[in-house]
Amino acid sequence: MANPGGGAVCNGNLHNHKKQSNGSQSGNCRKNGIIKEDQQNGKPHCYKQIVESFEEPPLHVMVFTYLGYGIGTLFGHFRDFLRKCGIEKCNTAIEREKQRDFVPLYQDFENFYTRNLYMRIRDNWNRPICSAPGPQFDIMERVSDDYNWTFRFTGRTIKDVINMGSYNFLGLAARYDESMRTIKEVLEVYGTGVSSTRQEMGTLDKHKELEDLVAKFLNVEAAMVFGMGFATNSMNIPALVGKGCLILSDELNHASLVLGARLSGATIRVFKHNNSQNLEMLLKDAVIYGQPRTHRAWKKILILVEGIYSMEGSILHLPQIVALKNKYKAYLYIDEAHSIGAVGPTGRGVVDFFGMDPREIDVLMGTFTKSFGAAGGYIAGRKDLVDYLRANSHSAAYATSMSPPISEKIITSIKFLMGDDGSTQGLQRIQQLAKNTRYFRKKLSEMGFIVYGNEKSPVVPVLLYMPGKVAAFARSLLQKKIGVVVVGFPATPLAEARARFCISAAHTRKNLNTVLEALDEIGDLLQLKYSRHRKSMRREPYEETSFELDD
């Protein structure tokens, strides 16, 4: 809580609440959009120290990774040759005999990777689960008799597998218990389906209640909710920008943002991930040179970023981006799918994490799928923006609105987080998530794994690099009753296959220790500890950079 005089880190807590409750009176004086120093305490406006790492592995690891893919490719060609000769049985779909002379529907080569590399290890994905995705869950056991071409369920379930893959940051995706009573009541009164779009007959009082609550939670003027998180992005960005506008989108943006940007018809320019120098260069070019041939000014410049990037675990550098946006007069759209409810001292997302004013962001978007245990998305901001979207969003006109029990679940979750039900359990969960995150990340880097991302991000990618290790890692962890998500090429860059852990507030210390022990063992067996910055086990004095959480 103590504010070290002129120190690098500023406690966000007390400072925050003052800003949020007073609203307009904040002591910031704006001149050309550049915020001058906060005059409240006479202390300079201090930004949170951003600690993130994207360590590169030793070169021999990359060489072996490429050799691995190379040998896989050679064997793939060999097997394709055998299949063509008829020596090996062909399990994929092939053209019918009668249509052999027609122009082929698909090019064989495009499925090369799927056929020869993915098929061998595809038992690690699409695993069906049969319980709520809480901190532990049950997986249906399945085996394959023909090397993963077909699967067969044995009928048994693997019980109590530790869940390190679900985006269940606050542990709210759990089975029914008495605190969810109101959801049952809403289900009894409203049923499940709405059977209409928002603009026709599909706006319920539950939606209005939810939207007011979301606006209050985020401390903005108004909000609108949609039935599907992906559709929130892809249907609303075209309503906000169009031809003649410029979209500056981060390299690693999610497919929904990319789709929305392409559907809008605006010009898209990509800037390097989280790199504000690159963004500034693009902004300068855009403002100086205007549109490509006519050199007219752009109608609008919209910067599309995410709060937490789920594959890298990096947190957006919000203060720099907001400073740039104010300087060059662009608009900012933040997709807080992974950060709402998961970061920030009160769980209000990346804006709260940096202690900034939500009114500085033009469009705040988020989803309810990750931290709230429901489904759907929202867009929040100024009232005239939200009113415009109510009339012009494609989702409002064509897509069915959110189901009532799900709206009630979100209402319950938000009230829980804000402490409206009288308890501090919500805040405790947020703090537990932060504690778990710090503990897990610290232990992983001490063990010597290469972990990407910000040290406070609950999404933890551990790099595996080689395609063979990806499969071995996932399978051996399942044998130890731990479920993880692994990703490889082409979802990630060629040589950066990784396993992505999602920490939950519902994980107990015992769960995490079980996982860490298993990782230690498998890391030694598979030689995954590539990091060259092993921290010493001894705690250095003055290592603590924040004083708000007690360990």
Next chain:
Amino acid sequence: MNVGTAHSEVNPNTRVMNSRGIWLSYVLAIGLLHVVLLSIPFGMYIFLHTVKGTPFETPDQGKARLLTHWEQMDYGVQFTASRKFLTITPIVLYFLTSFYTKYDQIHFVLNTVSLMSVLIPKLPQLHGVRIFGINKY
């Protein structure tokens, strides 16, 4: 829209040759196979200039299906670092093989022919050119 990917690169094939460590792997692989057999330029020719398209589906609606890997590299931009590297390596290999075979006449002819067959498709004038319609579709 890149379904299921975490980056906005439409065709990852174009960036493969720019990845960290791949030049070293390429040299090592050639060195290893060079010891085994001396017909590496032929192997490289097939993989770079004959095989077309991508081994995975891309969201670019098939624009790369008619292009060989060489043509796909860096989205068709000529004279990038990777292209220069891949042009110089066969030349170095040529010098090495000429030296090993002690400038024997038959070997010289074979080596020169294989070098030309690998160098000519790399010229920017031959970007997308299909002689006699071979390998067009």
